[in-house]
Amino acid sequence: MTLVEFEEILTGPQENDFTALCGVLAEDGKPADRETIWRYLQSVYVKDYSPENLRExxxxxxxxxxxxxxxxxxxxxxxxxxxxxxxVAHRVGDP
Incomplete structure (x- = not known):
């Protein structure tokens, strides 16, 4: 899937979330572009654990x-x- 294909399937709230993510991620101290962030997202692996397996x-x-x-x-x-x-969450969100 390409970035264009990904962006075409995003709903309104998902598009807003992706845009917000793009606004806060950086690469080498500079704002990252949408393509770079898309590549980062593609490298994320999510595994579903049962509560017992996660506890272990x-x-x-x-x-x-x-x-x-x-x-x-x-x-x-x-x-x-x-x-x-x-x-802590309040301090992180402070300007």
Whole structure:
């Protein structure tokens, strides 16, 4: 599929989202053009995990990154994110 074909199948909201994405992505510190961003999107691979498989994958990764019980680490990080994500998201969106 080419960029032109991709853009032809976008709905209004999807076109707006793609245009917004094009406005924030950069390559070598310069705004990236639509063709470059289209190539980036083509390289994205999305895999669907069941909740159980995802939980196992998270535990394996956390065991490699942290010392301690993975379940406890997940609870701690979840609690931290629940408490702080709104403030962090607000700061990221600030000019």
């Amino acid at each position: 994958l998270v535990h394996i990764i956390y065991e490699q990154l942290f010392v301690g019980n993975p379940e406890g680490i997940v609870r701690q990080l979840s609690g931290y994110l629940d408490d702080n994500l709104p403030q």
